[in-house]
Amino acid sequence: QKEVEQNSGPLxxxxxxxxxxxxxxxxxxxxxxxxxxxxxxxxxxLIMSIYSNGDKEDGRxxxxxxxxxxYVSLLIRxxxxxxxxxxxxxxxxxxxxKLVFGTGTRLLVxx
Amino acid sequence: DADVTQTPxxxxxxxxxxxxxxxxxTKGHDRMYWYRQDxxxxxxxxxxxxxxxxxxxxxxxxxxxxxxxxxxxxxLSLESAIPNQTALYFCATSDSQKRLTDTQYFGPGxxxxxx
Numbered sequence: 001q002k003e004v005e006q007n008s009g010p011l012x013x014x015x016x017x018x019x020x021x022x023x024x025x026x027x028x029x030x031x032x033x034x035x036x037x038x039x040x041x042x043x044x045x046l047i048m049s050i051y052s053n054g055d056k057e058d059g060r061x062x063x064x065x066x067x068x069x070x071y072v073s074l075l076i077r078x079x080x081x082x083x084x085x086x087x088x089x090x091x092x093x094x095x096x097x098k099l100v101f102g103t104g105t106r107l108l109v110x111x
Numbered sequence: 112d113a114d115v116t117q118t119p120x121x122x123x124x125x126x127x128x129x130x131x132x133x134x135x136x137t138k139g140h141d142r143m144y145w146y147r148q149d150x151x152x153x154x155x156x157x158x159x160x161x162x163x164x165x166x167x168x169x170x171x172x173x174x175x176x177x178x179x180x181x182x183x184x185x186x187l188s189l190e191s192a193i194p195n196q197t198a199l200y201f202c203a204t205s206d207s208q209k210r211l212t213d214t215q216y217f218g219p220g221x222x223x224x225x226x
Contacts, residue, residue, distance in 0.1 A: 046214055088153070
C-alpha cells in the first residue's frame with residue numbers, strides 16, 4: 001500500500017461548483033498534511049496545510065482532516081477554470097525526514 | 112527575486128553526456144531535495160541533504176550524484192545521461208527547525224531531454 005494515495009482523476013466540475021479532493025495515508029503517526037497545486041509544466045505550490053482534526057479554511061479552500069480515518073480532503077468552493085490543475089497531497093514520513101507525495105488528482109473546471 | 116532558483120530551465124542533451132543541474136536558495140533553509148517528475152508517476156525523490164555534510168539517497172538515486180557546495184547550493188549531476196532520464200526535475204528546500212509544521216518550497220524546475 002502506498003503511503004499517500006489519491007485518485008488520479010480527472011475530476012470534472014462545472015464553474016461555481018464545489019470540488020472535493022480526497023487523500024488517504026497509511027502512517028498513523030503523521031501529524032501534518034499539505035495540499036499543493038501544480039499547473040502543467042510548473043512547480044508545485046503550497047496552498048493549504050493542516051495539523052489538527054477538523055476543518056481549516058482559507059478563502060475558497062477548506063482542508064479537512066480526520067486522523068482516526070487517516071483521511072484528508074480539500075474542498076474548493078466556487079470553482080473557477082483557473083483552479084484546473086493537479087492537486088498533490090503530502091505528509092511527512094516517520095521521523096519527519098522527507099515529504100511523501102501522492103501522485104495527484106487532476107481537476108478540470110469547465111466554464 | 113525567487114527564493115529557490117534552478118539553472119538551466121531547459122536542457123537538451125545527447126546520450127552519454129554529463130549534465131549538471133544547479134539549485135540555489137535564499138530562504139536560509141538547511142534541507143534541500145532533488146525530485147524528478149514523470150507523467151503519471153508523481154514526484155520521486157532522487158537525493159536529499161540535511162546540511163552540507165549530510166547527503167542521503169532517495170528512492171531513485173541510481174544514475175545520479177549530488178553535491179552540496181554550501182548551505183544555499185545543491186547540484187544534481189547525471190554522469191552519463193540516458194533517454195529514460197528525460198523528465199522534469201525539481202529542487203526543493205525546507206527548514207528542519209520547523210519540520211513538524213513547515214513544508215517544502217519548490218524551484219521552478221528544469222526540463223531535461225536526453226536524445
